[in-house]
Amino acid sequence: MFTENLAETFVELADTLVAGFDSVEFMHLLADRCVATLEVDAAGILLVDHHGELRVLGSSSDRARLLELFELQHRQGPCMECYLTSEPVTVASFTTSPQRWPEFSAVAKDAGFGALHAVPMRLREQTVGALNLFTVEEGALSEPMLRVAQAMADVATIGLLQAQIISHRDLLAGQLQHALQSRVLIEQAKGVLAERLQIDMSTAFETLRRYARSHNYYLSTVAEDVIAGTIDMAELTAVAEARSSARRPRP
Protein backbone atom coordinates (compact mmCIF):
# COMPACT_ATOMS: atom_id res chain seq x y z
CA MET A 1 0.00 0.00 0.00
CA PHE A 2 2.75 2.42 1.01
CA THR A 3 4.93 1.60 -2.00
CA GLU A 4 1.97 1.89 -4.34
CA ASN A 5 1.09 5.27 -2.89
CA LEU A 6 4.66 6.48 -3.12
CA ALA A 7 4.99 5.39 -6.75
CA GLU A 8 1.73 7.11 -7.63
CA THR A 9 2.87 10.27 -5.86
CA PHE A 10 6.13 10.52 -7.76
CA VAL A 11 4.45 9.83 -11.10
CA GLU A 12 1.98 12.62 -10.39
CA LEU A 13 4.67 15.06 -9.26
CA ALA A 14 6.91 14.26 -12.22
CA ASP A 15 3.99 14.76 -14.63
CA THR A 16 3.36 18.17 -13.12
CA LEU A 17 7.02 19.15 -13.27
CA VAL A 18 7.25 18.22 -16.94
CA ALA A 19 4.00 19.87 -17.96
CA GLY A 20 4.75 23.19 -16.32
CA PHE A 21 2.68 24.51 -13.45
CA ASP A 22 1.90 27.23 -11.04
CA SER A 23 4.11 26.97 -7.98
CA VAL A 24 1.35 27.44 -5.44
CA GLU A 25 -0.75 24.75 -7.12
CA PHE A 26 2.23 22.45 -7.07
CA MET A 27 2.83 23.03 -3.36
CA HIS A 28 -0.77 22.20 -2.57
CA LEU A 29 -0.58 19.02 -4.57
CA LEU A 30 2.61 18.13 -2.75
CA ALA A 31 1.05 18.78 0.66
CA ASP A 32 -1.91 16.57 -0.27
CA ARG A 33 0.38 13.79 -1.38
CA CYS A 34 2.37 14.06 1.85
CA VAL A 35 -0.81 13.33 3.79
CA ALA A 36 -1.64 10.34 1.59
CA THR A 37 1.85 8.89 1.42
CA LEU A 38 3.45 9.63 4.78
CA GLU A 39 0.34 8.70 6.76
CA VAL A 40 0.25 12.06 8.50
CA ASP A 41 -2.89 14.12 9.16
CA ALA A 42 -1.90 17.52 7.84
CA ALA A 43 0.99 18.97 5.87
CA GLY A 44 2.23 22.43 4.94
CA ILE A 45 5.09 23.91 2.95
CA LEU A 46 6.59 27.06 4.39
CA LEU A 47 9.08 29.33 2.66
CA VAL A 48 11.14 32.14 4.05
CA ASP A 49 10.45 35.56 2.48
CA HIS A 50 12.81 38.47 1.96
CA HIS A 51 12.15 39.64 5.52
CA GLY A 52 13.31 36.30 6.91
CA GLU A 53 9.81 35.21 7.96
CA LEU A 54 8.18 31.92 7.08
CA ARG A 55 5.17 32.01 4.76
CA VAL A 56 2.78 29.19 3.95
CA LEU A 57 3.05 28.31 0.28
CA GLY A 58 0.81 25.27 0.29
CA SER A 59 -1.12 23.15 2.74
CA SER A 60 -3.16 19.98 2.71
CA SER A 61 -6.19 21.81 4.07
CA ASP A 62 -7.27 25.41 4.38
CA ARG A 63 -8.74 24.73 7.80
CA ALA A 64 -8.32 27.91 9.85
CA ARG A 65 -6.91 26.06 12.88
CA LEU A 66 -4.21 24.51 10.75
CA LEU A 67 -3.24 27.75 9.00
CA GLU A 68 -3.06 29.40 12.40
CA LEU A 69 -0.58 26.74 13.49
CA PHE A 70 1.63 27.50 10.53
CA GLU A 71 1.31 31.26 11.04
CA LEU A 72 2.26 30.95 14.68
CA GLN A 73 5.67 29.68 13.67
CA HIS A 74 6.54 32.53 11.32
CA ARG A 75 9.23 33.87 13.66
CA GLN A 76 9.78 31.08 16.14
CA GLY A 77 8.72 27.51 16.71
CA PRO A 78 9.75 24.08 15.43
CA CYS A 79 9.45 25.06 11.78
CA MET A 80 11.65 28.14 12.21
CA GLU A 81 14.10 26.04 14.20
CA CYS A 82 14.22 23.53 11.34
CA TYR A 83 14.79 26.32 8.81
CA LEU A 84 17.56 27.93 10.88
CA THR A 85 19.42 24.70 11.65
CA SER A 86 18.72 22.94 8.31
CA GLU A 87 17.98 19.83 10.37
CA PRO A 88 14.72 17.94 10.89
CA VAL A 89 12.92 18.93 14.10
CA THR A 90 10.40 16.70 15.87
CA VAL A 91 7.99 17.51 18.67
CA ALA A 92 6.87 13.99 19.56
CA SER A 93 4.27 15.16 22.07
CA PHE A 94 2.52 18.42 22.89
CA THR A 95 1.53 17.28 26.40
CA THR A 96 4.75 16.20 28.14
CA SER A 97 6.65 18.94 29.91
CA PRO A 98 8.69 20.91 29.52
CA GLN A 99 7.58 22.19 26.11
CA ARG A 100 10.13 24.24 24.21
CA TRP A 101 7.45 26.29 22.47
CA PRO A 102 4.58 26.21 25.03
CA GLU A 103 2.29 28.68 23.27
CA PHE A 104 2.54 26.82 19.96
CA SER A 105 2.11 23.44 21.65
CA ALA A 106 -1.04 24.58 23.45
CA VAL A 107 -2.67 25.71 20.21
CA ALA A 108 -1.57 22.52 18.41
CA LYS A 109 -3.01 20.36 21.18
CA ASP A 110 -6.29 22.30 21.08
CA ALA A 111 -6.45 21.75 17.33
CA GLY A 112 -6.38 18.01 18.01
CA PHE A 113 -2.81 17.19 17.03
CA GLY A 114 -0.38 14.96 18.94
CA ALA A 115 2.98 15.55 17.20
CA LEU A 116 4.80 17.66 14.62
CA HIS A 117 7.70 16.98 12.26
CA ALA A 118 9.55 19.68 10.33
CA VAL A 119 11.91 18.78 7.47
CA PRO A 120 14.21 21.35 5.81
CA MET A 121 13.90 22.37 2.15
CA ARG A 122 17.48 22.63 1.03
CA LEU A 123 19.17 23.80 -2.12
CA ARG A 124 22.88 23.10 -1.95
CA GLU A 125 24.18 25.23 0.93
CA GLN A 126 20.99 27.23 1.20
CA THR A 127 17.82 26.39 3.11
CA VAL A 128 14.75 28.01 1.61
CA GLY A 129 11.99 26.75 3.90
CA ALA A 130 10.56 23.69 5.62
CA LEU A 131 7.95 20.99 5.19
CA ASN A 132 5.63 20.70 8.21
CA LEU A 133 3.87 17.45 9.05
CA PHE A 134 1.25 17.04 11.79
CA THR A 135 -0.08 13.76 13.19
CA VAL A 136 -3.02 13.23 15.51
CA GLU A 137 -1.15 10.49 17.29
CA GLU A 138 1.85 11.21 19.44
CA GLY A 139 5.29 9.83 18.56
CA ALA A 140 8.14 10.30 16.11
CA LEU A 141 8.07 9.25 12.46
CA SER A 142 9.95 6.07 11.60
CA GLU A 143 13.36 6.49 9.99
CA PRO A 144 12.23 5.29 6.51
CA MET A 145 9.21 7.60 6.69
CA LEU A 146 11.45 10.52 7.63
CA ARG A 147 13.62 9.80 4.59
CA VAL A 148 10.58 9.84 2.31
CA ALA A 149 9.54 13.11 3.97
CA GLN A 150 12.97 14.56 3.14
CA ALA A 151 12.55 13.40 -0.48
CA MET A 152 9.18 15.17 -0.61
CA ALA A 153 10.80 18.34 0.73
CA ASP A 154 13.50 18.05 -1.95
CA VAL A 155 10.88 17.67 -4.67
CA ALA A 156 9.19 20.80 -3.34
CA THR A 157 12.47 22.70 -3.71
CA ILE A 158 13.00 21.41 -7.24
CA GLY A 159 9.45 22.39 -8.14
CA LEU A 160 10.05 25.87 -6.89
CA LEU A 161 13.19 26.31 -8.95
CA GLN A 162 11.47 24.91 -11.99
CA ALA A 163 8.62 27.39 -11.63
CA GLN A 164 11.07 30.26 -11.32
CA ILE A 165 12.91 29.11 -14.39
CA ILE A 166 9.75 28.77 -16.44
CA SER A 167 8.30 32.13 -15.45
CA HIS A 168 11.59 33.95 -15.84
CA ARG A 169 12.29 34.60 -19.50
CA ASP A 170 15.95 35.49 -19.04
CA LEU A 171 16.60 32.33 -17.17
CA LEU A 172 14.81 30.29 -19.81
CA ALA A 173 16.95 31.76 -22.58
CA GLY A 174 19.98 31.04 -20.44
CA GLN A 175 18.98 27.46 -19.64
CA LEU A 176 18.40 26.64 -23.30
CA GLN A 177 21.62 28.29 -24.35
CA HIS A 178 23.46 26.44 -21.64
CA ALA A 179 22.12 23.10 -22.81
CA LEU A 180 23.00 23.83 -26.44
CA GLN A 181 26.53 25.00 -25.67
CA SER A 182 27.13 22.00 -23.40
CA ARG A 183 26.33 19.74 -26.29
CA VAL A 184 28.91 21.46 -28.55
CA LEU A 185 31.48 21.39 -25.77
CA ILE A 186 30.97 17.64 -25.32
CA GLU A 187 31.38 16.97 -29.08
CA GLN A 188 34.63 18.96 -29.09
CA ALA A 189 35.87 17.07 -26.02
CA LYS A 190 35.00 13.74 -27.69
CA GLY A 191 37.25 14.80 -30.58
CA VAL A 192 40.11 15.70 -28.25
CA LEU A 193 39.80 12.42 -26.37
CA ALA A 194 39.37 10.30 -29.49
CA GLU A 195 42.61 11.71 -30.86
CA ARG A 196 44.60 11.57 -27.63
CA LEU A 197 43.63 8.02 -26.72
CA GLN A 198 43.07 6.78 -30.30
CA ILE A 199 39.56 5.58 -29.53
CA ASP A 200 36.31 5.93 -31.45
CA MET A 201 33.72 8.63 -30.74
CA SER A 202 31.28 6.43 -28.86
CA THR A 203 34.03 5.10 -26.59
CA ALA A 204 35.13 8.69 -26.04
CA PHE A 205 31.59 9.65 -25.04
CA GLU A 206 31.20 6.66 -22.71
CA THR A 207 34.53 7.52 -21.12
CA LEU A 208 33.45 11.10 -20.47
CA ARG A 209 30.16 9.91 -18.99
CA ARG A 210 31.74 7.29 -16.76
CA TYR A 211 34.35 9.71 -15.50
CA ALA A 212 31.69 12.35 -14.79
CA ARG A 213 29.46 9.85 -13.01
CA SER A 214 32.20 8.36 -10.87
CA HIS A 215 33.35 11.82 -9.73
CA ASN A 216 29.88 13.28 -9.51
CA TYR A 217 30.76 16.04 -11.98
CA TYR A 218 28.63 17.60 -14.68
CA LEU A 219 29.44 16.12 -18.06
CA SER A 220 30.07 19.64 -19.45
CA THR A 221 32.59 20.33 -16.67
CA VAL A 222 34.52 17.18 -17.56
CA ALA A 223 34.37 18.21 -21.24
CA GLU A 224 35.80 21.63 -20.40
CA ASP A 225 38.61 20.05 -18.40
CA VAL A 226 39.45 17.66 -21.23
CA ILE A 227 39.67 20.55 -23.68
CA ALA A 228 41.68 22.71 -21.28
CA GLY A 229 43.99 19.74 -20.63
CA THR A 230 43.49 19.99 -16.88
CA ILE A 231 42.08 16.51 -16.40
CA ASP A 232 43.85 13.45 -14.97
CA MET A 233 44.64 11.68 -18.26
CA ALA A 234 45.94 8.55 -16.55
CA GLU A 235 42.62 7.99 -14.85
CA LEU A 236 40.66 8.85 -17.98
CA THR A 237 42.79 6.33 -19.92
CA ALA A 238 42.01 3.67 -17.32
CA VAL A 239 38.29 4.40 -17.65
CA ALA A 240 38.52 4.15 -21.45
CA GLU A 241 40.46 0.87 -21.29
CA ALA A 242 38.05 -0.67 -18.81
CA ARG A 243 35.26 0.14 -21.24
CA SER A 244 36.96 -1.20 -24.39
CA SER A 245 38.06 -4.44 -22.70
CA ALA A 246 34.51 -4.93 -21.42
CA ARG A 247 33.27 -4.77 -24.99
CA ARG A 248 35.88 -7.12 -26.40
CA PRO A 249 34.57 -10.69 -26.80
CA ARG A 250 36.04 -13.05 -24.27
CA PRO A 251 38.38 -15.74 -25.63
Add this chain to the structure above:
Amino acid sequence: MSGERLAKVLAHLAADAAARGVATSCEAACEACVSLIGVTGAQLTLMNGTGRGESRYATNDIGAQLENLRFTLGEGPCEDSVRSGMPVLAGDLDSWDNDLRWPLYVRSAVAAGARAVFVFPLRSGAIRIGALVLHRTSPGPLTQEQILDAHVVADVILSLLLDELTMAHLEAEVLPPNGTPLSRAEVHQATGMLSVQMGVSMDEALVRLRAHAFAHDKSVVDVAREIVGRRLRLSPESRPDPR
Protein backbone atom coordinates in the same frame (compact mmCIF):
# COMPACT_ATOMS: atom_id res chain seq x y z
CA MET B 1 18.32 26.59 -34.40
CA SER B 2 15.57 26.46 -36.96
CA GLY B 3 16.66 26.81 -40.55
CA GLU B 4 13.81 29.22 -41.14
CA ARG B 5 15.03 31.63 -38.54
CA LEU B 6 18.57 31.52 -39.91
CA ALA B 7 17.25 32.09 -43.43
CA LYS B 8 15.16 35.02 -42.24
CA VAL B 9 18.08 36.59 -40.37
CA LEU B 10 20.52 36.07 -43.27
CA ALA B 11 18.01 37.55 -45.73
CA HIS B 12 17.55 40.58 -43.51
CA LEU B 13 21.31 41.07 -43.15
CA ALA B 14 21.89 40.71 -46.91
CA ALA B 15 19.05 43.11 -47.81
CA ASP B 16 20.25 45.65 -45.25
CA ALA B 17 23.85 45.47 -46.46
CA ALA B 18 22.75 45.71 -50.12
CA ALA B 19 20.56 48.72 -49.37
CA ARG B 20 23.56 50.49 -47.87
CA GLY B 21 25.84 49.31 -50.67
CA VAL B 22 28.23 47.36 -48.44
CA ALA B 23 29.36 43.75 -48.33
CA THR B 24 28.03 41.38 -45.69
CA SER B 25 30.51 41.72 -42.85
CA CYS B 26 30.29 41.60 -39.09
CA GLU B 27 30.06 45.41 -39.07
CA ALA B 28 27.16 45.26 -41.52
CA ALA B 29 25.55 42.55 -39.37
CA CYS B 30 25.74 44.86 -36.32
CA GLU B 31 24.03 47.65 -38.26
CA ALA B 32 21.34 45.34 -39.62
CA CYS B 33 20.48 43.71 -36.29
CA VAL B 34 19.51 47.10 -34.82
CA SER B 35 16.37 47.17 -36.96
CA LEU B 36 15.90 43.39 -36.96
CA ILE B 37 15.84 43.08 -33.19
CA GLY B 38 14.49 46.51 -32.41
CA VAL B 39 17.23 48.05 -30.30
CA THR B 40 18.90 51.47 -30.24
CA GLY B 41 22.39 50.26 -31.00
CA ALA B 42 24.74 47.29 -31.25
CA GLN B 43 28.40 46.86 -30.42
CA LEU B 44 30.87 44.05 -30.89
CA THR B 45 33.50 43.15 -28.30
CA LEU B 46 36.21 40.72 -29.36
CA MET B 47 38.65 38.92 -27.12
CA ASN B 48 42.20 39.61 -28.15
CA GLY B 49 45.43 37.93 -27.13
CA THR B 50 45.55 39.60 -23.73
CA GLY B 51 42.06 38.41 -22.90
CA ARG B 52 40.92 41.89 -21.89
CA GLY B 53 38.92 42.29 -25.07
CA GLU B 54 38.50 45.26 -27.35
CA SER B 55 35.79 46.90 -29.39
CA ARG B 56 35.56 45.82 -32.98
CA TYR B 57 32.60 47.95 -33.94
CA ALA B 58 29.83 50.10 -32.49
CA THR B 59 26.80 51.38 -34.40
CA ASN B 60 26.51 54.49 -32.22
CA ASP B 61 28.27 56.50 -29.56
CA ILE B 62 26.44 54.86 -26.64
CA GLY B 63 27.72 51.47 -27.81
CA ALA B 64 31.28 52.78 -27.91
CA GLN B 65 30.89 54.24 -24.43
CA LEU B 66 29.52 50.98 -23.03
CA GLU B 67 32.59 49.13 -24.27
CA ASN B 68 34.88 51.77 -22.76
CA LEU B 69 33.12 51.28 -19.43
CA ARG B 70 33.50 47.52 -19.60
CA PHE B 71 37.17 47.83 -20.40
CA THR B 72 37.97 50.43 -17.74
CA LEU B 73 35.76 49.16 -14.94
CA GLY B 74 36.10 45.44 -15.61
CA GLU B 75 32.44 44.84 -14.74
CA GLY B 76 29.02 44.93 -16.35
CA PRO B 77 26.78 42.64 -18.40
CA CYS B 78 29.28 42.19 -21.23
CA GLU B 79 32.10 41.35 -18.83
CA ASP B 80 29.85 38.78 -17.11
CA SER B 81 28.82 37.27 -20.43
CA VAL B 82 32.37 37.00 -21.70
CA ARG B 83 33.44 35.33 -18.45
CA SER B 84 30.53 32.88 -18.23
CA GLY B 85 29.91 32.27 -21.93
CA MET B 86 26.21 32.81 -21.24
CA PRO B 87 23.78 35.51 -22.38
CA VAL B 88 23.17 38.32 -19.89
CA LEU B 89 19.90 40.20 -20.27
CA ALA B 90 19.45 43.40 -18.30
CA GLY B 91 16.07 44.74 -19.43
CA ASP B 92 16.09 47.31 -16.67
CA LEU B 93 19.70 48.33 -16.25
CA ASP B 94 18.92 50.80 -13.46
CA SER B 95 17.17 48.21 -11.25
CA TRP B 96 18.08 47.64 -7.63
CA ASP B 97 19.74 44.27 -8.20
CA ASN B 98 21.66 45.36 -11.31
CA ASP B 99 22.94 48.31 -9.32
CA LEU B 100 24.21 45.88 -6.69
CA ARG B 101 25.68 43.60 -9.34
CA TRP B 102 27.55 46.31 -11.28
CA PRO B 103 27.65 49.40 -9.02
CA LEU B 104 30.17 51.37 -11.09
CA TYR B 105 29.01 50.28 -14.51
CA VAL B 106 25.29 50.93 -14.07
CA ARG B 107 25.76 54.54 -12.96
CA SER B 108 28.01 55.40 -15.90
CA ALA B 109 26.04 53.40 -18.47
CA VAL B 110 22.82 55.15 -17.46
CA ALA B 111 24.62 58.50 -17.65
CA ALA B 112 25.69 57.54 -21.17
CA GLY B 113 22.04 57.01 -22.07
CA ALA B 114 21.58 53.21 -21.88
CA ARG B 115 18.56 51.84 -19.98
CA ALA B 116 18.66 48.22 -21.15
CA VAL B 117 21.63 46.06 -22.19
CA PHE B 118 21.44 42.58 -23.73
CA VAL B 119 24.60 40.56 -24.30
CA PHE B 120 24.91 37.46 -26.49
CA PRO B 121 28.21 35.57 -26.48
CA LEU B 122 29.98 34.66 -29.72
CA ARG B 123 30.53 31.10 -28.75
CA SER B 124 30.73 27.55 -30.02
CA GLY B 125 31.45 25.28 -27.07
CA ALA B 126 35.03 25.92 -25.98
CA ILE B 127 35.47 28.53 -28.70
CA ARG B 128 34.62 31.90 -27.18
CA ILE B 129 35.72 34.92 -29.17
CA GLY B 130 33.62 37.79 -27.89
CA ALA B 131 30.12 39.14 -27.47
CA LEU B 132 27.39 41.06 -29.26
CA VAL B 133 26.15 43.86 -27.00
CA LEU B 134 22.74 45.38 -27.73
CA HIS B 135 21.31 48.36 -25.92
CA ARG B 136 18.19 50.47 -25.71
CA THR B 137 17.64 53.97 -24.37
CA SER B 138 14.43 52.88 -22.65
CA PRO B 139 13.96 49.95 -20.25
CA GLY B 140 12.03 46.81 -21.15
CA PRO B 141 12.76 43.15 -21.84
CA LEU B 142 13.36 41.51 -25.22
CA THR B 143 10.60 39.21 -26.40
CA GLN B 144 11.32 35.49 -26.75
CA GLU B 145 11.40 35.98 -30.55
CA GLN B 146 13.90 38.82 -30.27
CA ILE B 147 16.09 36.73 -27.96
CA LEU B 148 16.10 33.86 -30.44
CA ASP B 149 16.86 36.22 -33.35
CA ALA B 150 19.72 37.78 -31.40
CA HIS B 151 21.22 34.34 -30.74
CA VAL B 152 21.10 33.65 -34.48
CA VAL B 153 22.72 37.01 -35.30
CA ALA B 154 25.50 36.22 -32.80
CA ASP B 155 26.08 32.86 -34.52
CA VAL B 156 26.21 34.54 -37.94
CA ILE B 157 28.72 37.11 -36.67
CA LEU B 158 30.84 34.32 -35.16
CA SER B 159 30.84 32.61 -38.52
CA LEU B 160 31.75 35.83 -40.39
CA LEU B 161 34.65 36.37 -37.99
CA LEU B 162 35.86 32.81 -38.57
CA ASP B 163 35.69 33.49 -42.32
CA GLU B 164 37.94 36.50 -41.80
CA LEU B 165 40.44 34.46 -39.81
CA THR B 166 40.36 31.76 -42.47
CA MET B 167 41.12 34.33 -45.16
CA ALA B 168 43.99 35.68 -43.11
CA HIS B 169 45.36 32.17 -42.63
CA LEU B 170 45.21 31.46 -46.34
CA GLU B 171 46.57 34.92 -47.13
CA ALA B 172 43.70 35.03 -49.57
CA GLU B 173 42.10 38.17 -50.81
CA VAL B 174 38.79 36.69 -51.71
CA LEU B 175 36.71 34.27 -49.77
CA PRO B 176 33.04 34.78 -50.33
CA PRO B 177 31.73 35.11 -46.78
CA ASN B 178 28.61 33.05 -46.36
CA GLY B 179 27.95 33.62 -42.68
CA THR B 180 26.41 30.19 -42.36
CA PRO B 181 27.07 28.73 -38.94
CA LEU B 182 28.12 25.10 -38.83
CA SER B 183 26.52 23.20 -36.03
CA ARG B 184 27.22 19.64 -37.18
CA ALA B 185 28.56 17.25 -34.56
CA GLU B 186 31.31 16.05 -36.94
CA VAL B 187 32.66 19.59 -37.26
CA HIS B 188 32.94 19.92 -33.46
CA GLN B 189 34.51 16.47 -33.15
CA ALA B 190 36.99 17.15 -35.97
CA THR B 191 37.89 20.48 -34.37
CA GLY B 192 38.73 18.66 -31.15
CA MET B 193 40.84 16.06 -33.01
CA LEU B 194 42.66 18.75 -35.00
CA SER B 195 43.52 20.73 -31.89
CA VAL B 196 45.43 17.66 -30.64
CA GLN B 197 46.98 16.79 -34.04
CA MET B 198 48.26 20.31 -34.58
CA GLY B 199 48.83 21.30 -30.98
CA VAL B 200 46.74 24.45 -31.34
CA SER B 201 43.79 26.04 -29.55
CA MET B 202 40.23 25.08 -30.42
CA ASP B 203 39.70 28.42 -32.24
CA GLU B 204 42.81 27.90 -34.34
CA ALA B 205 41.83 24.29 -35.09
CA LEU B 206 38.45 25.38 -36.47
CA VAL B 207 40.10 28.05 -38.64
CA ARG B 208 42.55 25.43 -40.02
CA LEU B 209 39.67 23.08 -40.73
CA ARG B 210 37.82 25.76 -42.70
CA ALA B 211 41.00 26.84 -44.48
CA HIS B 212 41.72 23.27 -45.56
CA ALA B 213 38.20 22.88 -46.88
CA PHE B 214 38.40 26.13 -48.83
CA ALA B 215 41.85 25.42 -50.27
CA HIS B 216 40.74 21.97 -51.47
CA ASP B 217 37.35 23.12 -52.70
CA LYS B 218 35.50 20.82 -50.33
CA SER B 219 32.73 21.48 -47.85
CA VAL B 220 33.73 21.91 -44.22
CA VAL B 221 31.44 19.03 -43.22
CA ASP B 222 33.11 16.69 -45.78
CA VAL B 223 36.59 17.55 -44.48
CA ALA B 224 35.35 17.06 -40.90
CA ARG B 225 34.06 13.59 -41.82
CA GLU B 226 37.43 12.64 -43.34
CA ILE B 227 39.19 13.71 -40.17
CA VAL B 228 36.76 11.89 -37.86
CA GLY B 229 37.00 8.80 -40.09
CA ARG B 230 40.83 9.07 -39.79
CA ARG B 231 41.24 9.29 -43.54
CA LEU B 232 42.82 12.73 -43.21
CA ARG B 233 45.34 14.12 -40.75
CA LEU B 234 46.62 17.66 -40.63
CA SER B 235 50.09 18.22 -39.23
CA PRO B 236 51.24 21.38 -37.43
CA GLU B 237 53.19 22.36 -40.55
CA SER B 238 50.46 21.77 -43.06
CA ARG B 239 49.55 25.08 -44.54
CA PRO B 240 47.43 24.78 -47.63
CA ASP B 241 48.56 26.78 -50.64
CA PRO B 242 46.53 29.91 -51.06
CA ARG B 243 44.37 29.81 -54.12
